[in-house]
Amino acid sequence: MAERQQGSGSILKFAPFQSAVDEGFWHRLSSLKLNKLGIDDSPIPITGFYAPCSHSQVSNHLTLLAESLPDESSDQSAVTATSQGNRNRCSVPGILYNTNTVESFRSLDKRSLLEEEAKKIWEDIHTGKAMEDSSVLSRFLLISFADLKKWSFHYWFAFPALLLDPLATLVDLRPAVKWFSLAEAESISAACNAWRNSSATADIPFFLISVDANSHATIKHLKDWETCQGNGDKILFGFYDPCHLPNNPGWPLRNFLALICSRWDLKSVQFLCYRENRGFADLGSSLVGEALIAVAQGWKDLQCVPNAVGWELNKGKNVPRCISLAKSMDPTRLAISAA
Amino acid sequence: MVLSQKLHEAFKGTVERITGPRTVSAFKEKGVLSVSEFIIAGDNLVSKCPTWSWESGEPSKRKPYLPPEKQYLITRNVPCLRRAASVEEEYEAAGGEVLLDNEDNDGWLATHGKPKEGKSAEEENLPSMENLEISKNRAVKLTPSYFGGDDEEDIPDMADFEEPDNIIETDPATLQATLQSTYLVAHEPDDDNILRTRTYDVSITYDKYYQTPRVWLTGYDESRMLLQPELVLEDVSQDHARKTVTIEDHPHLPGKHASVHPCRHGAVMKKIIDVLMSRGVEPEVDKYLFLFLKFVASVIPTIEYDYTMDFDLGSSSN
Numbered sequence: 001m002a003e004r005q006q007g008s009g010s011i012l013k014f015a016p017f018q019s020a021v022d023e024g025f026w027h028r029l030s031s032l033k034l035n036k037l038g039i040d041d042s043p044i045p046i047t048g049f050y051a052p053c054s055h056s057q058v059s060n061h062l063t064l065l066a067e068s069l070p071d072e073s074s075d076q077s078a079v080t081a082t083s084q085g086n087r088n089r090c091s092v093p094g095i096l097y098n099t100n101t102v103e104s105f106r107s108l109d110k111r112s113l114l115e116e117e118a119k120k121i122w123e124d125i126h127t128g129k130a131m132e133d134s135s136v137l138s139r140f141l142l143i144s145f146a147d148l149k150k151w152s153f154h155y156w157f158a159f160p161a162l163l164l165d166p167l168a169t170l171v172d173l174r175p176a177v178k179w180f181s182l183a184e185a186e187s188i189s190a191a192c193n194a195w196r197n198s199s200a201t202a203d204i205p206f207f208l209i210s211v212d213a214n215s216h217a218t219i220k221h222l223k224d225w226e227t228c229q230g231n232g233d234k235i236l237f238g239f240y241d242p243c244h245l246p247n248n249p250g251w252p253l254r255n256f257l258a259l260i261c262s263r264w265d266l267k268s269v270q271f272l273c274y275r276e277n278r279g280f281a282d283l284g285s286s287l288v289g290e291a292l293i294a295v296a297q298g299w300k301d302l303q304c305v306p307n308a309v310g311w312e313l314n315k316g317k318n319v320p321r322c323i324s325l326a327k328s329m330d331p332t333r334l335a336i337s338a339a
Numbered sequence: 340m341v342l343s344q345k346l347h348e349a350f351k352g353t354v355e356r357i358t359g360p361r362t363v364s365a366f367k368e369k370g371v372l373s374v375s376e377f378i379i380a381g382d383n384l385v386s387k388c389p390t391w392s393w394e395s396g397e398p399s400k401r402k403p404y405l406p407p408e409k410q411y412l413i414t415r416n417v418p419c420l421r422r423a424a425s426v427e428e429e430y431e432a433a434g435g436e437v438l439l440d441n442e443d444n445d446g447w448l449a450t451h452g453k454p455k456e457g458k459s460a461e462e463e464n465l466p467s468m469e470n471l472e473i474s475k476n477r478a479v480k481l482t483p484s485y486f487g488g489d490d491e492e493d494i495p496d497m498a499d500f501e502e503p504d505n506i507i508e509t510d511p512a513t514l515q516a517t518l519q520s521t522y523l524v525a526h527e528p529d530d531d532n533i534l535r536t537r538t539y540d541v542s543i544t545y546d547k548y549y550q551t552p553r554v555w556l557t558g559y560d561e562s563r564m565l566l567q568p569e570l571v572l573e574d575v576s577q578d579h580a581r582k583t584v585t586i587e588d589h590p591h592l593p594g595k596h597a598s599v600h601p602c603r604h605g606a607v608m609k610k611i612i613d614v615l616m617s618r619g620v621e622p623e624v625d626k627y628l629f630l631f632l633k634f635v636a637s638v639i640p641t642i643e644y645d646y647t648m649d650f651d652l653g654s655s656s657n
Contacts, residue, residue: 013514020416020563024397027593054390055643058418058536061563066397066593088392088415167512196389248514278645279389309510315562323564328594 012168012291015243017050017062017140017251019157019312024066026153026325029098029146036072041104044070044096048140049089050205052240053275056285059250060242062092062140062159069096085199087279090240094140105145105154105320110311117141118160118308125259126302131223134206137255141310143320151329156320157312161254164295165306168257168269171290173247176272179288183215191217192238192274192281205240206256209272225264234270236288241273249273249287258306261295268292344585351548360404361550366624367616370609371550374404376624380552381412381543383625384632388645390414394542396591405545411591412543412628417644419537419558422573536561537574541644543628544590551604552628554635555589556597556642571597579638599638607634 046069048062097113099105121139124130130137144155177185188209195201201219208220211234219238220228228235237260243250253271260269273287298304314321326333361373372380385391393409395401401410540557558566558574572580575597583603589596611630615622622630632646 011511013512015514018563020559022592023557023565023594024592054416055418057420058416058538060416063415071398086392087389161513163510163512245514254512279391309513321564325594327567 010170012170013248014254015245015248015250017159020061020063022065025064025068028066028069030148033146039100041100046094046096048092048094050242051088051090053242053244056244059244085202087196087202090203090205092135092138097143099145102145108143114158114160114308118162119305121255122305125262130259134222138252151326152322152324154320154322159251159310160308161310162258162306162308168291168293173287173289176283176286176288184211185283187215187217189281189283191219195219207238209236209238236270236272238272238274241275261293262299355547360547367612370605370612377545378409379625380627384628390645400591414644415540417539417541417642419539419574419642421641423576423641539642546601549601551601552631553601554599568595568597574641576638576640
């Protein structure tokens with residue numbers, strides 16, 4: 001089915017994150033623009049949502065909903081208690097640059113905007129903030145121009161990924177069921193399902209899996225790394241993988257590896273791309289991989305921000321996306337369709 | 340929209356405003372749900388099929404008779420690999436559908452019926468060339484979304500916007516072919532070797548007038564761009580498109596969405612419940628949505644949403 005296999009010693013390749021924007025997001029952006037922001041084009045903090053891949057045939061997307069934007073009455077994005085702990089909506093912080101004209105949209109310096117966000121991720125790794133709130137590792141950027149006269153929206157996502165130098169090489173990658181023993185797989189499935197079912201942990205996308213000599217698995221927070229050491233347990237780095245592909249891990253692993261590289265002296269990393277089927281742990285589609293990492297000494301230095309990539313392609317091209325919502329927003333059209 | 344439909348919507352709106360929500364259970368008698376039963380059934384769906392979750396929706400559109408954090412149910416990013424029309428042809432070959440309700444002609448269809456009798460051997464031996472041809476065309480056809488179509492002239496040409504020097508992204512660790520590589524690769528050597536996949540957000544609201552759940556479909560094309568609701572009808576059983584499946588305003592979300600009209604939901608659910616009870620199965624109200632989604636599956640046969648809890652419909656005594 002898949003046309004490429006990643007062999008041993010090859011460069012570890014990641015499937016890019018894909019964006020999806022709900023119609024409600026553009027509706028709320030329009031009303032924010034008209035009723036509150038006016039020509040103020042300062043960046044707006046927004047919240048994106050994602051979840052582990054839940055179907056073997058489609059990847060999950062980083063999704064923007066109406067609630068991704070701040071309420072008109074407040075400055076905070078409207079993510080309320082209802083989405084915290086919602087397993088289908090893991091929050092990811094993002095930033096929106098919405099310009100007033102198409103010219104300023106085109107002239108945005110995309111490279112430095114991406115670097116700016118990459119720097120935030122780098123700082124969060126170094127300060128340890130990413131250990132407390134791992135969602136900052138998937139921080140994203142959106143630039144847009146809302147043409148409210150024509151009800152069309154031009155936009156472009158970036159999912160900044162810090163580049164390892166040298167790049168990580170792959171030793172092994174296979175379905176998790178083929179990596180673990182049956183007893184281990186059962187224990188890991190149960191532990192992951194419990195993690196996903198608890199509202200305290202359901203939306204924490206990066207974690208540690210520790211498997212003891214009796215094949216018993218426990219899931220731990222990243223900050224518990226030190227306490228997992230020295231007892232002979234197998235430790236894997238787990239993350240919610242939005243990607244469904246059988247031979248590639250998804251994008252969130254990139255900055256996770258960057259965090260692992262800069263915080264811990266590891267030469268070899270075992271990771272679990274956690275995926276689900278119908279909402280339950282699916283170790284058949286989840287992948288376990290082993291990668292070799294050996295980054296330069298500069299990685300211990302906060303000042304040396306690594307290069308980053310991550311602008312989303314549109315049908316394979318470096319162009320923005322556009323959506324026209326005239327049908328649902330233009331009052332004249334609405335009047336005609338209602339007649 | 341047809342005038343009669345409009346008039347009915349206005350009437351329905353008025354009735355909804357002046358009557359209170361159902362509080363007494365009439366689940367077994369009429370196949371309908373009270374508000375609190377809807378919440379119970381929804382909670383059970385969310386816990387058994389965790390790809391579903393409750394949402395609060397637009398604050399301005401919140402219904403006061405529902406809890407603010409439990410306004411409607413949704414499951415997102417559900418794949419729809421084939422168009423319904425192509426599935427129906429395969430269905431016909433496999434035995435087709437049976438009317439659940441034979442008295443009148445507007446009954447619901449049950450899937451997985453018995454194979455049609457009297458099919459001659461030649462017919463059965465017919466190579467599936469025709470089906471294949473159609474399903475291929477249907478599945479692979481690029482469909483216009485909001486992205487293109489008649490709005491095209493309104494959108495400034497951004498093709499010249501490609502600026503490779505602004506963002507240098509030659510990164511060997513990025514999986515190339517990006518968007519396309521995330522699609523299934525078909526075995527057939529058709530145009531570009533790629534089977535494109537539509538996805539759906541499926542939501543369930545409570546319809547106060549009919550006192551039943553109501554299903555809504557929001558479609559996305561192969562690159563996750565919003566699909567015009569008219570195109571959603573391609574993924575609906577052709578017996579239902581434009582009849583029981585209509586395009587209307589979503590009660591909690593902006594825009595027009597395709598919806599299975601709930602006017603017969605109560606009657607059909609009542610029939611299903613009666614069948615269960617005649618087999619000695621006592622239906623429980625918290626399983627209502629599993630039954631409901633099973634019958635909705637006959638209207639949207641190709642959308643692979645989650646209603647998988649093994650629900651025993653009763654041992655078939657016939």
